[in-house]
Amino acid sequence: MARAPDCVLVIGAGIVGLGVAHALSRSGRTVVVADANAPGSGASAGNAGAISSGSVAPLALPGVLKSARKMLLDPESPLHVPLAYLPQASPWLWRFVRAAGIERVNGIAAALAGLLRGSLAAHQRIAAEVGCAERIVAGGQLHCYPDQAALARDAFSWALKRAHGQKTEEVAGAAIRDLEPAVAARYTRALFLPDEAWVDGPQEYARAIAAALAARGARFVGAGVDALARRGDDWEARTAAGTLTARQVVLAAGAWSGRLLAPLGIRVPLETQRGYHVELGAPGIRLRRQVVLADRKVFVTPMGAALRAAGTVEFGGLERPMTEARARLIGRHLRAGLDGLAAGEERLWMGHRPCMPDSMPVIGPASGAPGLFCAFGHGHLGLTGAARTGELLARLLGGGDAPELAPFSIARFA
Numbered sequence: 251m252a253r254a255p256d257c258v259l260v261i262g263a264g265i266v267g268l269g270v271a272h273a274l275s276r277s278g279r280t281v282v283v284a285d286a287n288a289p290g291s292g293a294s295a296g297n298a299g300a301i302s303s304g305s306v307a308p309l310a311l312p313g314v315l316k317s318a319r320k321m322l323l324d325p326e327s328p329l330h331v332p333l334a335y336l337p338q339a340s341p342w343l344w345r346f347v348r349a350a351g352i353e354r355v356n357g358i359a360a361a362l363a364g365l366l367r368g369s370l371a372a373h374q375r376i377a378a379e380v381g382c383a384e385r386i387v388a389g390g391q392l393h394c395y396p397d398q399a400a401l402a403r404d405a406f407s408w409a410l411k412r413a414h415g416q417k418t419e420e421v422a423g424a425a426i427r428d429l430e431p432a433v434a435a436r437y438t439r440a441l442f443l444p445d446e447a448w449v450d451g452p453q454e455y456a457r458a459i460a461a462a463l464a465a466r467g468a469r470f471v472g473a474g475v476d477a478l479a480r481r482g483d484d485w486e487a488r489t490a491a492g493t494l495t496a497r498q499v500v501l502a503a504g505a506w507s508g509r510l511l512a513p514l515g516i517r518v519p520l521e522t523q524r525g526y527h528v529e530l531g532a533p534g535i536r537l538r539r540q541v542v543l544a545d546r547k548v549f550v551t552p553m554g555a556a557l558r559a560a561g562t563v564e565f566g567g568l569e570r571p572m573t574e575a576r577a578r579l580i581g582r583h584l585r586a587g588l589d590g591l592a593a594g595e596e597r598l599w600m601g602h603r604p605c606m607p608d609s610m611p612v613i614g615p616a617s618g619a620p621g622l623f624c625a626f627g628h629g630h631l632g633l634t635g636a637a638r639t640g641e642l643l644a645r646l647l648g649g650g651d652a653p654e655l656a657p658f659s660i661a662r663f664a
């Protein structure tokens with residue numbers, strides 16, 4: 251492929267790759283996006299849609315070992331590690347536990363706040379530019395707990411988020427049902443987060459970004475990149491549709507990103523946390539805000555006329571098929587958590603959250619590989635973080651400064 255001098259190759263058309271491509275194209279760069287799959291069809295298709303700008307607490311918090319052990323012994327818990335996969339997951343899990351020290355946790359929260367602050371406005375800008383402003387719904391999140399003791403168990407995480415500007419309003423008893431009549435009576439305590447929002451149709455949003463990019467001249471190559479190699483000052487990306495050449499490449503292949511880095515001698519502790527959703531096409535109720543069944547870690551999101559319940563963390567790698575029982579479990583939690591749901595078909599979905607052990611994505615130059623940039627590992631917050639990742643990375647590729655990205659360097663794993 252002939253290369254325009256300012257051309258950037260973006261590998262991966264998930265929401266992160268599209269966020270980056272959008273920002274690059276906006277700054278006047280020529281963009282080529284390579285992905286064997288249609289835009290927004292990886293993890294970005296079936297997520298809970300939350301734009302959780304204030305969600306700066308990492309997953310590994312002080313005391314994680316104790317709470318994880320408890321969860322692993324409970325078949326109804328949101329965490330599942332199949333025994334056969336444990337040896338493979340162990341090095342990652344060990345790093346995860348080590349990231350839970352108080353100083354590290356405070357550092358991670360500060361870094362995530364720097365990245366995620368302004369995410370809602372950034373998504374609103376993108377959505378308006380690509381003609382789907384109505385998909386960003388600034389309706390807030392209602393996190394529901396069965397009792398004060400359950401809420402108190404998350405006190406550390408809420409305090410951390412509040413310290414970084416998260417607004418929370420306490421709601422109790424009948425006032426919960428005044429806000430959302432369908433929330434079951436078993437929930438007696440809640441926190442309402444007025445500043446959070448959601449994307450009504452994350453896959454449709456991704457497609458709208460891709461369509462706008464194509465209309466502005468970006469080229470979509472419907473083939474994955476099989477290998478990357480450096481040739482002089484350029485990168486060559488081998489695909490089934492031929493070789494693509496670019497001076498700058500952004501690797502945004504989600505949970506698959508490590509596969510292209512390993513042959514270059516760059517190793518990253520990237521693990522998939524498989525997540526699930528259950529969607530009811532005709533739920534029979536209507537929520538006005540996103541409801542989080544916090545004790546079950548299930549996000550329930552209105553998606554058009556449908557209702558999507560998403561959650562669960564399952565280890566097990568990229569190749570195994572979905573474990574239908576995990577999705578059905580979310581369905582049971584949904585029906586126990588909300589009243590008045592209609593019977594009917596439950597559409598099941600599984601996707602791969604690209605997760606680093608410190609809950610922080612990798613964004614910025616790849617060590618020892620000039621012109622190659624990383625944008626992966628956004629874990630549970632890839633939709634939220636995609637817009638700001640794009641803005642900041644485009645600035646960096648254009649030769650500008652993005653100090654907010656320093657903590658996300660790949661060098662932290664060297």
Ligand SMILES: Cc1cc2nc3c(=O)[nH]c(=O)nc-3n(C[C@H](O)[C@H](O)[C@H](O)COP(=O)(O)OP(=O)(O)OC[C@H]3O[C@@H](n4cnc5c(N)ncnc54)[C@H](O)[C@@H]3O)c2cc1C
Pocket residue numbers: 261262263264265266267284285286287288290291292293294295296297298299300301302473474475476502503504505506507510524525526527549560561600601602603604625626627628629630631632633634635
């Ligand atoms: C159940 C669930 C709920 C979630 N809820 C939320 C939420 O509410 N809010 C939030 O912010 N985040 C949420 N997330 C996380 C979020 O969905 C992810 O972090 C985000 O989608 C990751 O985007 P991505 O573009 O990095 O990866 P993906 O969307 O997975 O895209 C990666 C793309 O790379 C392509 N690819 C792979 N290999 C290659 C290759 N060799 N060459 C070219 N292309 C390649 C794939 O085909 C894919 O299209 C959730 C995730 C799950 C699973």
